[in-house]
Amino acid sequence: xxxxxxxxxxxxxxxxxxxxxxxxxxxxxxxxxxxxxxxxxxxxxxxxxxxxxxxxxxxxxxxxxxxxxxxxxxxxxxxxxxxxxxxxxxxxxxxxxxxxxxxxxxxxxxxxxxxxxxxxxxxxxxxxxxxxxxxxxxxxxxxxxxxxxxxxxxxxxxxxxxxxxxxxxxxxxxxxxxxxxxxxxxxxxxxxxxxxxxxxxxxxxxxxxxxxxxxxxxxxxxxxxxxxxxxxxxxxxxxxxxxxxxxxxxxxxxxxxxxxxxxxxxxxxxxxxxxxxxxxxxxxxxxxxxxxxxxxxxxxxxxxxxxxxxxxxxxxxxxxxxxxxxxxxxxxxxxxx
Numbered sequence: 001x002x003x004x005x006x007x008x009x010x011x012x013x014x015x016x017x018x019x020x021x022x023x024x025x026x027x028x029x030x031x032x033x034x035x036x037x038x039x040x041x042x043x044x045x046x047x048x049x050x051x052x053x054x055x056x057x058x059x060x061x062x063x064x065x066x067x068x069x070x071x072x073x074x075x076x077x078x079x080x081x082x083x084x085x086x087x088x089x090x091x092x093x094x095x096x097x098x099x100x101x102x103x104x105x106x107x108x109x110x111x112x113x114x115x116x117x118x119x120x121x122x123x124x125x126x127x128x129x130x131x132x133x134x135x136x137x138x139x140x141x142x143x144x145x146x147x148x149x150x151x152x153x154x155x156x157x158x159x160x161x162x163x164x165x166x167x168x169x170x171x172x173x174x175x176x177x178x179x180x181x182x183x184x185x186x187x188x189x190x191x192x193x194x195x196x197x198x199x200x201x202x203x204x205x206x207x208x209x210x211x212x213x214x215x216x217x218x219x220x221x222x223x224x225x226x227x228x229x230x231x232x233x234x235x236x237x238x239x240x241x242x243x244x245x246x247x248x249x250x251x252x253x254x255x256x257x258x259x260x261x262x263x264x265x266x267x268x269x270x271x272x273x274x275x276x277x278x279x280x281x282x283x284x285x286x287x288x289x290x291x292x293x294x295x296x297x298x299x300x301x302x303x304x305x306x307x308x309x310x311x312x313x314x315x316x317x318x319x320x321x322x323x324x325x326x327x328x329x330x331x332x333x334x335x336x337x
Contacts, residue, residue, distance in 0.1 A: 002040065002080050005032035010104030011313045012067040016058040018250055020320055023056060024070070026313055031106060036084035038108045041094060043076040044120040046102035047129055048310075048319045048332035049158070050221075053249040060099055070316070071102020075117065075125035076336070085111045093120040097128050103316050105336055115289075122333045123303040126158060127292045130331060131303070133243055134163040134219075135288045136278045139170070142217045142241045146171035149211060151230065154221040155192065156183035158331035159243060161304040163219050164190045169300070175215070177203060177226070179326050186304065186329055198226075207233040214238055214269070223247045224255065231262065234271040242275045250324060304330025311335050 007030050013023045034040055049072060051060075058064055075095040078088050088094070094114040101107040117124045138144045150167040154160045155176030167174045168191040176192035178184060179199050187195045196206050203226065207215065214235025220227055223245025230240055248255055266272060278285070295301035306328040310319040315334060323332045 002031070002033060005030050006040075006106055008105035009313050011070045011316045013056045013070055014067045016056065016064075016066065018053050018057055018252060020053065020056060021317055024317055025067070027067075029104070031108065034080060034082040034108060035110075036082040037110050037112070038082045039078045039085055039088050039094075039111055039114055040080040041074070041076045041096065041107050041109060041114070042079045043074045043102075043105055043107060043336045045075050045122045045125055045336065046071050046104075046334045047073040047122075047125060047158070048316070048323055048334060049073075049129060050244060050246045050249055050323060052320060053324075055099070069100030069104065071100065071104065071334075073097045073125055073129045074102045074107060075120040075122070076107075077120060078114070079106075082111075087111065088114060088116070093117050095120070095125045095128055103313050103334065105313065117293075122305045122331065123296060124293070125333075126162075126303050126305070126331045127289060127296065130158040131162050131292045132278045132285060132288055133159050134166055135292055136281050136284055137241050137243055137276050138163060138166055138217070138219060139288075140281065140284060141274050141276045142219060142239050144170055144172065144217055148172045148216040149175065149214075149235070151175040151177075151207075151215045151218045152192075152221075153177045153219070153226055153230070154244075154246065155187055155195075156304075156329050157221065158304075158328075159221060160219075161186070161190060161330055162301070164192050165301055167219075168192075172217075175207075175211075177222075183329055190302065190304075204229045204233075217241070219243060221246060228259075231265050231271075231273065234266075234269060236269045236271070238269065238271045240271070240273045242273065246324070306330045306332045308332075309335060 078092045150172040156178040175194045176187045177196045218230045218240040221244045224247040
């Protein structure tokens with residue numbers, strides 16, 4: 001229970017839109033009580049996601065009311081518990097995910113949704129978003145099989161760096177795209193077989209010349225022309241999994257194109273394109289999260305955290321700039337420590 005009320009800061013959107021610099025504000029909130037089944041968590045870290053912009057546009061909100069809280073995943077320390085909480089106590093470290101729960105110094109969460117961890121680290125926190133996105137997307141939606149040629153776009157990002165490692169562990173040949181020499185170095189360290197710096201090489205030329213039989217599985221995060229090139233280079237029975245399309249996230253309206261319909265490129269190769277949100281596979285989350293936690297604990301998964309430090313909710317805009325300008329190497333996080 002709470003002995004005293006707690007005042008804290010949080011980031012909110014004052015209207016719906018994709019221009020985060022215009023609509024994001026810092027506000028104060030007070031928590032003075034907990035529901036019986038809730039815990040109060042003092043956040044240590046929160047994750048920054050490209051899909052924050054989709055949240056700001058109202059795509060993840062049921063009630064469509066403004067203002068609304070921002071951020072998704074977080075990790076921290078339990079500082080108070082409701083009277084019906086049985087398995088958690090003050091001082092326990094947990095990770096969690098809640099719409100609007102990340103960009104704030106304190107968050108309430110149902111005990112059943114709080115996942116205990118030994119330490120409140122950005123690496124453990126990342127597994128409940130980008131880790132699950134990569135794991136379920138590759139193995140279930142993408143039907144990844146040993147020996148597949150797997151192309152991962154935006155491979156140096158939060159989802160991408162984990163996807164590279166999981167695909168290599170599955171015995172696949174991994175092609176990874178990125179935008180700078182230091183990202184090339186990171187992806188080489190993670191074991192990618194062919195790394196394409198698209199600022200220096202043509203993705204289309206590399207795929208056409210070096211992979212004439214096509215790509216078995218594409219894990220696509222970019223959209224736009226990159227998506228078009230990937231579709232054109234699918235192998236017979238190839239699968240393209242749409243995990244995101246960050247190239248369009250800052251635009252107010254979808255890009256409209258005039259071209260032959262996509263079935264002209266898919267039918268003759270028995271290929272497929274599959275949209276994907278891991279939250280639509282809730283029955284698979286526990287087993288995949290347990291597997292990822294095991295890999296992290298055993299040192300078999302190196303969850304890359306971007307080295308640039310962003311402190312407090314006041315840094316959310318700078319962190320989002322860092323991500324959407326393509327400067328990140330790994331998962332971008334906000335620190336509250």
